[in-house]
Amino acid sequence: MTELHQAAAAGDLQKVEEILTGNRCSPNQRDVDWSYKTPLHWAAAKGHAETVRILIEHGARSGLRTEHGWTPAHFAAESGQLAVLRLLHSFHAPVDKEDCCGDKPVRIAEIYGHQDCVRFLKRAEIECQAYRTVAAQKGISLDDTDEEWAEQGKENGKNNIQQ
Template sequence: MCGIGHQYSDLRYTVTIPKKWLGNLPRFVAKEINPDSAQVEIASLTALALSSPSATPDHGILKMRYYPTRRTSRSLRSTRTVRFPNDVLFLDHIRQGDLEQVGRFIRARKVTLDTIYLTGMGALHEAVLSGNLECVKLLIKYGADIEQRDENGWTPLHMACSDAYPHIARYLLSLGAEKEVVNSDGEKPCELIDSDCEELVQLFSTKEGD
């Protein structure tokens, strides 16, 4: 996609780009800051620079100067900072399986484990949906309720059955999770099991036979 050359003596880089991108480039003019903390000045933009051997009817030539950036304290102060609520960060750590951060948030009391978040679920529900058994164990260790219901009356066991996580379902059952509990639609966890998930089917068949 990109071809770097030095055929223009007054320019540091020449980059070949798809012609369809040309309309999106003017907003980057005038030394915009790149993520790598460098500045790029678009010196000129030619839709079809046919004098270049790399130009084609479908490509244009973007000629740029590159300047290393010296960050000053003033520029650092002017940098905008985006802060996310603790709840958002906490749920993201759960979904990413970052057990260290999950534990830190709980120990620092930045979150409470009985909260029903904007997703309509609690932290333990989110951990079950991620399929991360170790995260489930960690939350329960810190006091998460294995019978907590989400906004639709689903328990973590409902989630484990519906999303086919037999290893999590087995663990929740070993802790005494109620298998006869129904959600807001009157469904038991076992009624949400996909018949193709033989391990879950067998797990609940065994439990029913006990």
Template structure:
């Protein structure tokens, strides 16, 4: 493995750990637990039934019970149902190294390129775990080797095994994927969308689960031109996600010093406190 590839892989693993650590104990994490523990008599009928069915479906998939999974699908279960952090049954089957369930789900309509809340596709999951047969199957059934997660990482970037790297590099070469262009795709899309909004041809909608805005994402990744356009659109510099994180929290957490400075120049609240760590303010991470 080349030194720069190894460095990228180690950085990817560390960022994933940071992502998971942020999620644990967060408002969205607790919301998911509350939903799982909620008595069946609470809430509206439709929401209760849908959630219960989705939870049962994912449990059946995890148990490898094809008969029950098939029956639930006949009853209308959503094969692409996702839990609170965006994982589908296909993601979980990849993580569990359950190729039989992976094959069953894909053959019955699971979305092979569906991303979780961090943009990780099932192929990202298989690549990071080193499960080559699953990765091969996913690729043969349309998984994109050029798909990027929320960190702009390809499945190759999160692969930790030499054999997995060889497989993905061979497929990238076969498909003619420009890796650097793929990694920059998210920024290009966000810039295009921000330009459309600035011209009055679109609207800004926070993430349905996390409450994060485009400004949170741009700040976390240092997309400076996107941030500048979003400021022109009048987006609140101190907007908060469901965990109380402002864009400054996001920029500070991911070490984006230039983004921190730009937020400060736009009069963000330097003493903002989130909901996850009491008294946590973003300033010390990247500003004097």
């Protein structure tokens, strides 16, 4: 786990900004010891919305997945972090991707009983899909796919990616 991962998990906004502005660590660095989580996964799971915002503004990719296919939205849904889910959605993060078991963030929120997150994610999924359609029509590039995870899934036959 890098210093940036630790700062993001702790919600240490000053440290996160210091590391990112000093280019001391990529905001997309995957931690091989923790299921390939990025600092954004940690911040989302812990509910540190401002840290999530700073990471994304410094190039953190919200579509990157852990080894089991979880996006930051899955982690926010698991821990009931509605503010983080709203923020991710405002940045057009994929809030509707399936993990390797076929579960979307809305299902994770259901499992953990976070009904406010479930209600939000049901609406957000529709908006997310509509935005993808408009983006495709207008030629707007979206960063909602994790190419590395998709390639590993093809090789291992482990995941089911819904694009």
